[in-house]
Amino acid sequence: MPTLLMFAIAREASGLSHDTFEATTVGELLDLARSRYGQRFAQVLESSRVWVNGEEMSSPDLVLHPDDEVAVIPPVAGG
Amino acid sequence: MTAGDRPTSASWCLVSESLPEVAEAVAWATTPDTGALVTFTGTVRDYAPGYAAVTAITYEAFEAAAVDRLEAIAAAAREAWPQVNRIALWHRTGEVALGEASVQVVVSTPHRVDAFVIARFCIDVIKSTLPVWKYEHTGEESGWSMTGTEATSVEEAVQAWLDTHQERS
Numbered sequence: 001m002p003t004l005l006m007f008a009i010a011r012e013a014s015g016l017s018h019d020t021f022e023a024t025t026v027g028e029l030l031d032l033a034r035s036r037y038g039q040r041f042a043q044v045l046e047s048s049r050v051w052v053n054g055e056e057m058s059s060p061d062l063v064l065h066p067d068d069e070v071a072v073i074p075p076v077a078g079g
Numbered sequence: 080m081t082a083g084d085r086p087t088s089a090s091w092c093l094v095s096e097s098l099p100e101v102a103e104a105v106a107w108a109t110t111p112d113t114g115a116l117v118t119f120t121g122t123v124r125d126y127a128p129g130y131a132a133v134t135a136i137t138y139e140a141f142e143a144a145a146v147d148r149l150e151a152i153a154a155a156a157r158e159a160w161p162q163v164n165r166i167a168l169w170h171r172t173g174e175v176a177l178g179e180a181s182v183q184v185v186v187s188t189p190h191r192v193d194a195f196v197i198a199r200f201c202i203d204v205i206k207s208t209l210p211v212w213k214y215e216h217t218g219e220e221s222g223w224s225m226t227g228t229e230a231t232s233v234e235e236a237v238q239a240w241l242d243t244h245q246e247r248s
Contacts, residue, residue, distance in 0.1 A: 008223060049229060071144070075230070077213040078145075078213075
């Protein structure tokens with residue numbers, strides 16, 4: 001099952017650093033995550049980037065494989 | 080870390096709760112054809128937008144992706160400046176106290192101008208691409224950094240940097 005990784009404020013909003021979803025596309029996974037975690041998570045997701053296997057999501061229609069890692073990337077602040 | 084742990088490749092990228100001393104990177108980067116070596120150290124400062132009297136920062140990272148991106152940044156630097164000798168790019172995770180190093184860039188080249196430019200390139204691209212987040216600790220209101228930027232891909236950030244820094248050699 002594809003995994004969703006959540007960092008920083010996204011992790012706080014969901015209460016989890018990772019979770020799994022029965023989803024066939026990235027868009028579907030994100031819809032399920034919004035309904036599973038609620039409004040605050042949905043708001044954080046609005047201002048975040050979504051990566052699949054370490055790179056920017058090309059399209060919400062991207063088909064997921066069982067080992068795929070989708071990540072919610074809030075605005076970054078390294079350094 | 081002992082000398083035996085130093086990489087044999089020309090790049091040394093780390094994302095870790097504990098980093099080696101910068102002297103380790105300096106020794107590693109000083110190859111026989113090195114005439115210039117620049118080190119940049121980012122340290123935890125006592126203020127940030129929205130926060131006063133910062134005492135520490137906790138850095139959270141998407142570690143696997145962050146290491147991949149540091150490797151990609153070092154490779155992009157080598158492509159833009161093939162004359163570069165060695166590049167070390169290190170980022171700390173976990174709680175980093177006031178005054179301690181959070182990020183370290185070490186670049187060695189035959190000549191000084193390139194070393195300064197490449198080190199600047201590396202830290203600038205790190206800032207806009209690395210999946211790392213800051214939680215600022217203060218005596219009162221602690222919280223996530225308010226100065227985050229949307230993470231761009233390394234390719235986009237490299238191109239944007241090169242487009243705006245025409246002085247590159």
